[in-house]
Amino acid sequence: TWFMLLFCWLIFIYCNHSLRIKKLVYTVIFAGVFQALYASYLSLSPDIISPLFSYKHTDRAIGTFTYSNFLANYLALCLCLGIGVLISELKRSANDNTQSLAQTLRDWAGILLSSKIVLRVSLIIIIVALILTRSRMGNSAFFIALMVMSLLALFIYRQKPKAFKHLIISFFIIDLIIIGAIFDVEKVKQRISETSIHSETRDEVVRDSIPLILDKPLLGSGGGTFYTAFPAYQSEPFSGYYDNAHNDYIQFAVELGIPATLALGLLILYCLWLCIATMRQRKTALYQGVAFGCAVAIITMLLHSLVDYSLQAGANSMLFMAILCLAILTNKLPAPKTIKKRRNQAD
Incomplete structure (x- = not known):
């Protein structure tokens, strides 16, 4: 906790x-x-053992992580921030609906010939690795969060970027359909379609964790103690040993208690509200774009945490804390012009 606070x-x-x-x-x-390239290379090279940690080849990309869903969550968060920066670099115009077709084509040609194309290619590389993780909720949470925030942005953006709608559509058409078809997104769809309550035991872990929460509702069993506290409440050995709840909401409630879990939840919702307020009120393109990316990342994490425990991984929790900090900074920092004026006055 102290480490996170100092970070x-x-x-x-x-x-x-x-x-x-x-x-x-x-x-x-x-x-x-880097994680995407490393994970994709290992995933597409079954005869190669990971040079960093000597991991053997699996059907699902893991990169330098021990669990493919951790990698999926990490890549999704990076992807969200990348989309935010890309949106911030799009041109803005109050007369977006009145521009001619020729002007639209010139704008897109300018994007293709500028440094934005490097960022766009980088995001495609990350999406390829995200698909190769075969993570059901990792992929679903990202695209659901992107769709929800994109629809919301159409109403709350004071001055939308010219190519905002086209950019979002391209993520679903180019990245999900075309790139997904090349790298076999059907395997992700198959895993989702084959998921059932009878084949999954995560819901039983949640069920057996509720009495543990009710026995120690205020302070919990202690941080990082789920794997020692849960076996006493496990009704049957339905899937062997569980060292995590596969649900961050349940695990935080078990370990830290209900009040601390609610306080952390309110902090996250507050940061999400700040992102929406930044998109609606701020005029700085970078702050608006990064706030959009942070909002998508927060919704992605809220969805993914329903069925997994990504916040228990150090890299993921640190990145998510950085995203929450960015949500606050983009809302509270003065505009760049204001900063220059203050420096000139100080001189």
Whole structure:
């Protein structure tokens, strides 16, 4: 806990203007691209053992993680921030609906010939690896969150980017359908269609965890103690040993108690509200775009946490904390012009 608090404090102290926020986001995207390339290379090369941790080949990409769903969650969060930055670099115009077809084509040609194409290719690489993880909720949560926030953005954006709708549509058409067909997204669909209550035991873990929550509702059993506290409440050995609840809401309630879990939940919802307020009220394109990406990332994590425990992985929890910090910073930091004026006055 202290480590996370100090990590957030460093982000608040050093990311004190738009340039540093942009550098932080691009660093996250670079890390996501590295993980995506590494995981895709190993997944598509069954005869190669991982040079970093000597992991053997599996049908689902894992990268440097021990669990494919951890990688899926990490890539989805990186992808959300990447989309946010890409949106922030689109041109804005109050007369978006009146522009001619020729102007629209010129705008798209400008995107293809600019540095934005490098960012767009990077996002495609991350999506390829996300599909190769074969994660059901990892893929579903991302695309559901993107669809929900995109529809919401159409109503709350004060000044929408020109190509906003086309960009979002391209993610579903190019990335999900075309890229997905190339890298066999049907396997993800098959895993989703074959999922049933009878074949899954995660719901039974949730069921058996509820008495544990009710016995210690205020303080819980202690942080990181689920694997020692749960066996005493497990009604039957339905799937062997569970060291995590496969549901972050249940696990936080078991370990930390209901009040602390509700407080953490309210903090996340507050950051989500700040993202929406930033998109509606701020005029700085970078802040609006990053806020959009943070909102998609928060909804993705809220959905994925229903069936998995990504917040128990250090890399994922640190990245999610950075996203919450960015949600606050993009709402509270002054506009870049205001910062320059203050520096000139100080000089």
